[in-house]
Each structure stands twice: as C-alpha cells, then as structure tokens.
Amino acid sequence: MMSASPRVSVIIPTYNRARYLPEAIRSALGQTFEDLELLIIDDGSTDSTPELVRAIADPRLRYVRIDHGGISVAMNAGLRNARGSFIARLDSDDVWLPEMLATLVGALDQRPDAGVAYAQGQAMSAAGALIPYFQGRALRFPDDSFRSLVDDDCTCNVALVARRECFERAGCYDESLLANEDWDMWLRVARHYRICFVDRVVVRIRWHGDNFTSLGAPHFREVLRQRSAPLDKLFSDPNLAADIRAMKSAAYAHVHQYCSLRFYESGDFRSAVHEYLRAVRASERPIITALRIPWHASFPSIRKYAMGRRMMNLVAALGHSLGVDGA
Numbered sequence: 001m002m003s004a005s006p007r008v009s010v011i012i013p014t015y016n017r018a019r020y021l022p023e024a025i026r027s028a029l030g031q032t033f034e035d036l037e038l039l040i041i042d043d044g045s046t047d048s049t050p051e052l053v054r055a056i057a058d059p060r061l062r063y064v065r066i067d068h069g070g071i072s073v074a075m076n077a078g079l080r081n082a083r084g085s086f087i088a089r090l091d092s093d094d095v096w097l098p099e100m101l102a103t104l105v106g107a108l109d110q111r112p113d114a115g116v117a118y119a120q121g122q123a124m125s126a127a128g129a130l131i132p133y134f135q136g137r138a139l140r141f142p143d144d145s146f147r148s149l150v151d152d153d154c155t156c157n158v159a160l161v162a163r164r165e166c167f168e169r170a171g172c173y174d175e176s177l178l179a180n181e182d183w184d185m186w187l188r189v190a191r192h193y194r195i196c197f198v199d200r201v202v203v204r205i206r207w208h209g210d211n212f213t214s215l216g217a218p219h220f221r222e223v224l225r226q227r228s229a230p231l232d233k234l235f236s237d238p239n240l241a242a243d244i245r246a247m248k249s250a251a252y253a254h255v256h257q258y259c260s261l262r263f264y265e266s267g268d269f270r271s272a273v274h275e276y277l278r279a280v281r282a283s284e285r286p287i288i289t290a291l292r293i294p295w296h297a298s299f300p301s302i303r304k305y306a307m308g309r310r311m312m313n314l315v316a317a318l319g320h321s322l323g324v325d326g327a
Helices: 021-029 049-054 071-081 100-110 145-151 164-170 181-190 220-225 229-235 248-266 269-282 286-297 306-322
Strands: 008-014 036-042 061-065 086-089 114-124 130-135 160-163 194-206
Touching (some): 008 021, 008 100, 021 036, 021 049, 036 071, 061 071, 071 086, 086 100, 086 164, 100 160, 100 194, 114 181, 145 181, 145 194, 181 194, 181 229
Parallel strands (some): 008 036, 008 086, 036 061, 114 194
Antiparallel strands (some): 086 160, 114 130
8 A cells, every 4th residue: 555655656647538548547556566656647638637537536646737738748747746766657548567566666676776677568459459569678788778778769668667866867858859758868867877678568558549659640740850859969968978979870770760660651651761761871781771671661561471470580580690680
C-alpha cells in the first residue's frame, strides 16, 4: 500500500483520451508493486476526462489539471507534483502489464550504479489485439549508455523507470519540442547515469488513428522534422567528447533512415526519397545504408509470410554478427 512518501510516482499525461484512459489507470493501480502514487496530468482536455478521473476512488490517485501545453509541459507538471524516489510514465492510451513496476524497480534495486531501467513494449490495435511489433531493444554498446543513446533511440519511454535524481541533474523536459522529448531527456540523463535494459515485454502500446505520431496525425510532418532536434542540441555542445562527436554522421544517418521509412509508410514517396538520400549521404557506410532502407520498407509485406519472417530473423542475426546493425 502507499506510504507517506511512495517509492514510485507514476505520471499519466493525457489530452482527450477518455476512451482509453480508464484502462491505463486500471493497469497502473493494478500493479503487483503497490507502493506508488498515480498522477493524472490533464493537459486541458475538453472531453469527459475530469469526471471520469474524479469518479475513481483510490487514495493513490491524484488529479492535476493544467492549461493545454503539450506533452513536455504535462510531464514537467507531473515532475513538480511527484513525491516518489522513482518516476515512471504511462501514456493514457497504453496499458502496463501487472509486473511492469516490480520488474524495473527490482532491476534498479539490483543495479545501484544505474539511474534508469527500461524494457520492451509490444504494439496492439485500438481494440487490444496484439501486433508483432516491439519497441525497446538492448543497448548497442552495453557498457556505454551514452554512446548507445547517441547511436539511436533504443528505449521505450512507457516501459521505463528512472530515479528521481536523474531529472534533478538533467533538468526538466524541453517544452520547445513537439515530440521526441523522451529521447532528448534520456540523452541528457545518459551523460551522467548508466541505463540498463531488461529483455522483457512489460507494456502494450496502443496503435490507433488518433495517436499523436500516427500517419494521419495533423502534426505528422512536424514531428518528423523535429526528429533530429535532440541530436542538434547534443552536437551543438562545444565541450562534447571527441569519441561522441565522431558518431555524428552515423547518428544523423539513422534519423534520416527513420524519417524515410515513416514517409514511405504514409505514402509521401517524394519526402521518403529525400530522406533516403540524406541518410545515404550522412552515413559512413553508404552502401549498407542504401540497401538497408528498401529492405526495411519491405517489412510489412514480408511479415505476412512465415518464410519471410524467418528470413528477416536470419538476416538480422547475420547483420548483428558482422557488426553492421547501424547505418
């Protein structure tokens, strides 16, 4: 049960998600790890969110309403109100599995040298049907969290627990960012703290038409345009270590590769080709990058067939063994 100072503060930022919010709340309050507080940060919702939350009778739940300002503003409001020594975020359309907090708080209890522990999330449809897509993967450089996060964003922000001190040292979320605020945060945290990965699925990530980053979302293009913003901030630091600065080409190649694939999925082939060429030009291994992007673009079709899935797994394993995972 909740103590005077709960160990974990769970922050659910929400904006007009009354359809999905109850399930998210139940999954947080239904954790096997019970020493938590749940902060619902209502980012100016205009639907039935206030009435819905106020009808839930659980002493661990606190409702905070703010003027609409976006995800970073909502997360900073959550941090200001949090009392726990650990912080976790759950988006209001996603669902934690019951052992999520027990798994990741347990990992940090066993790793006092680590400031953050994260695991995997699996996608699901709006109705809850599982989709064979996973977010969150092992650090590319297991002994160097910072290099791994510079190389690419490998975390899953809703399958993650961080010590409160990480935010006190790294600062608040960047409110100028429309999206990608989590990658920016973990880049800053990784400069000071180790980050560890737990190879386990602990959350279901809901894919639906109203996702902020979905293909038809109003801000889709702007979200992709800002994808490189965390790297822009990082590499503008004149005191950045030489070994990190040497990763600049590969890091930007990965960003352009990601944007190319997203534009391809949306049907914007002109922008997809533009980002494809930027990825190839930025890469230190342009031939590998040039081949990899069309390969990834074929994933949706290949995954329909068992032979295709086996082939993809074989190629991924071969690429990893040869050290050609990155662009």
